[in-house]
């Protein structure tokens with residue numbers, strides 16, 4: 165009797181446990197399903213639009229090498245003008261994209277009489293001021309103002325976000341439309357040319373560029389922090405990608421939004437890094453070479469709203485650029501440390517040559533070949549195509565693994 169009772173009790177307990185764990189599993193499955201749906205929704209929202217193609221020209225002295233079949237794999241990519249949404253973002257980031265697409269969470273204007281930068285009633289200007297710590301000066305670097313007043317000592321304008329009008333705005337004579345400026349006329353602004361194998365492809369000014377001109381937006385697939393190009397963050401692929409958000413760099417402005425749900429979601433989304441990966445799809449900005457004294461600065465600009473889809477990394481001329489001059493920007497301190505060795509951008513190369521000339525003079529050398537020391541590895545350019553190929557292979561493998569698992 166007693167034993168039977170115990171057995172019955174035990175089986176009852178087991179049943180309860182079973183029910184609890186089934187419930188838990190169901191809850192988890194439901195959550196997982198919702199997460200997948202949101203991710204898919206975000207991906208559907210952000211279909212990459214085709215962009216203006218800037219041809220890559222090869223003008224090597226050895227003409228046999230100028231055929232596209234001799235280009236490195238990095239020279240091939242799909243040109244896009246809007247971000248597609250990729251894998252590896254946090255659930256909050258996908259949700260922020262979905263919520264950000266709702267009309268009430270977008271920010272645009274219809275200023276007609278006053279230009280946006282001078283119109284206190286312009287929603288874009290209001291957000292620009294908010295992002296500028298309430299200051300109404302230097303809302304955005306633009307051609308009319310010049311960029312001298314702004315500290316461009318850093319390659320990417322680290323902790324500062326700007327707000328700009330977007331193509332959704334109906335404003336006329338707008339001076340807050342940097343992103344719009346940066347998205348057009350690429351073919352009229354630049355050429356992509358390869359003159360030596362050593363340097364590879366680089367971007368040259370096709371005409372005189374004014375200081376403060378917005379050249380282009382860095383394009384790629386939005387992803388991270390879990391994967392970049394199908395690979396774990398911290399691996400070699402990051403050399404191609406740019407992290408647009410660093411925790412807390414944009415959160416100050418969220419309070420001015422109306423939807424509490426959206427605010428919470430953005431806060432969570434921006435607590436992880438959001439990365440633009442140009443490996444498969446992007447634009448000509450992938451060919452900007454590194455320089456320690458660059459003539460471009462990357463500025464972070466939100467346009468149209470605050471969702472990850474509204475972030476833009478915009479290249480702006482920090483000085484006047486002559487026609488034919490190469491356009492460069494500073495890849496940042498990590499670039500040089502990771503590359504182990506000396507930088508061979510034009511500035512550092514000249515310095516190297518100066519050192520070499522002095523040495524030659526003391527050694528009585530002829531100096532017929534003006535090659536700076538340690539040139540076996542050129543650093544004034546993006547990583548070579550070999551690494552890229554490796555990434556492609558791995559990434560494909562990874563994709564297969566993912567599709568098998570799902």
Ligand SMILES: [Zn+2]
Pocket residue numbers: 273274275279280283286287288289329333335
């Ligand atoms: Zn406006």
Ligand SMILES: [Zn+2]
Pocket residue numbers: 272273274280288289328329330333334335
């Ligand atoms: Zn506007």
Ligand SMILES: [Zn+2]
Pocket residue numbers: 273275280288329333335336338339340341
């Ligand atoms: Zn405007």
